[in-house]
Amino acid sequence: MLRNVTAIAVVAASVLLLGATATPPPIPDDPTDPVRASEYWLDGAKIREAWKTTRGAGVTIAVIDTGIGKVPQTFGDAVVGGTDVSGTGTPDGRTPVGAVDGNHGSWVASLAAGRGAPDGKGMIGVAPEANLLSISVGFGAAAAVPFTEQVAKAMRWAVDNGADVINLSFTTNTLDWDESWDDAFLYAFEHDVVVVVAAGNRGSGTDIIGAPATIPGVLTVGGVDQTGTASIEASTQGITIGISAPSEGLLGVSANGEVVSWRGTSGAAPIVAGVAALIRSAHPDIKAIDVINRIIKTAMPVADAVKPRDPLYGFGLVDAAAAISADIAAVDKNPMGDLAEWIHFFRRAKTEPQPEPTVTPVAVEPLPDADAPTEAGSPLLPSADSLRYGTLPLIALTVPGILIALGVTAAARRIRSARVSRTPHS
Structure with missing residues (x-):
């Protein structure tokens, strides 16, 4: 049970945290507020405990989604930049794109870094002091630009505009991805950006994990319910899942400011993206690969899960406080895989020029001399x-x-x- 695990594992209020400086003042937080009380993941994933060290200040999360609405209380000073790559939104990326999914980007952003009310009430995000970039994309008919082209352009824009963490709460329902994504995602990894991706949901027709969750190097997030059990409808499974987070009974702030209930790994991913922001805020010099390694190495174990990595839970349930405070050695490679290596062996190897074969000349003996011509005679004889x-x-x-x-x-x-x-x- 996620809540029970938390209750048993609560540590002392005074914690020595690597890379932390002075303890920040208490964050306005009223646990008795009905909305705030519904955010069970704040305690279940030990986010409140992590707030004793940091709330994500100085870190920027790029939300590549349908756009972050202009809700003053939730996103007033949070969104520091944005763009539209769909061809149908506004230049600042703040106008919801799509009649069906228009609120999706706002829900995702509110879970990652929603500000909450000054009196400690209302919905609050995992990293409420982190900055946000709003990059609006369009799905299906809501776009004038091919989707693969949108994603590739969005990834590069996010990196070039200061993203420390990129959140992708969508799937393509196919294991493979367009070749244009090779360089786009590699661009993010080479610029030390943490890329967090949703695993997808069975309830939405995703039976197996699809791209971009299959791309080596991304941190793929699976979903669990309020008890910490893998969700049947609001998650899927696959060998690329690295970590799990709540995906049922979630809250989100819509573009019009309304707080709604929703579910899916689209919500589990920004919870983990928020945790990544907390880690980067507490450890300003940490590398992206070490952020990912901290998250998976400090995950809360799940009983009966396959060790060390389960196709439903990955390495376990995310633990924000432990990911910040644990003494974890630095790594020299991304534990989620190496995209550059994958490209070399599975993409570029097919197009690299092959060496021309060496041909050894063969000596051929000269032909014998032809017979000398005979004198022509009479055709009658x-x-x-x-x-x-x-x-x-x-x-x-x-x-x-x-x-x-x-x-x-x-x-x-x-x-x-x-x-x-x-x-x-x-």
Whole structure:
């Protein structure tokens, strides 16, 4: 049970945190507020405990989604930049794109870094002092630009505009991805950005994990319910899941400011993205690969899950406080895989020029000299070849035939004469 695990594992209020400086003042937080009390993940994932060290200040989360609405209380000073790559939104990326999914980007952003009310009430995000970038994309008919092109452009824009963490709460329902994403995601990794991706939901028709959750190097997030059990409808499964977070009974602030209930790994991902922001805020010099490593190494274990990595839970349930405070050694490679290596072996290897084969010359003996030409003779006179192959064989066959014919004729005459001599005369 997620809540029970939290209750058992609560540590002392005074915690020594690596990279932390002075303890920040208490964050306005009223746990008795109905909305705030519904955010069970604040205690379940030990986010409130992590707030004793940091609330995400100095870190920027890029939300590549349908746009973050202009809700003053929730996103007033949070959104520091944005753009539209769909071809149908506004230049600042703040106008919701899509009649069906228009609020999706706002829900995601509110979970990651919603500000909450000054009196400690209302919905609050995991990293309420982190900055946000709003990059609006369009799904299906809500876009004038091909989706793969939108994502590639959005990734590069996010990196170039200061993103420390990128959140992608969507799936393509296919294991493969467009080649343009190779360089786009590699661009993010090479610029030390943490990329957090939703695993997808069975309830939405995703039976297996699809791209971008299959791209090596991203931190793929699976979903669990309020008890810490893998969600049947609001998650999926696959070997690329790295961590799990709540995906049921979630709250989100819509573009019009309304707080709604929703579910899906689209919500689990920004919870983890918020945790990544808390880590980067507490450890300003930490590398992206070490952020990911901290999250998976400090995950709360799940009973009966496959060790060390389960296709439903990944390495376990996210633990924000432990991810910040644990003494974890730095790593030299991304524990979620190496995209550059994958490209080399599975994409570029097919197009790299192959060495030309070495050809060894073969010595050929000279042909013998041709026969000297003979003098031309009269076509009416027989040649040696015509005598040998024509005239002589013809004579050899003809003469015996003539002799046999003459013998047969002579014999016939004798027989006829004998008959005549025996005939009686009248």
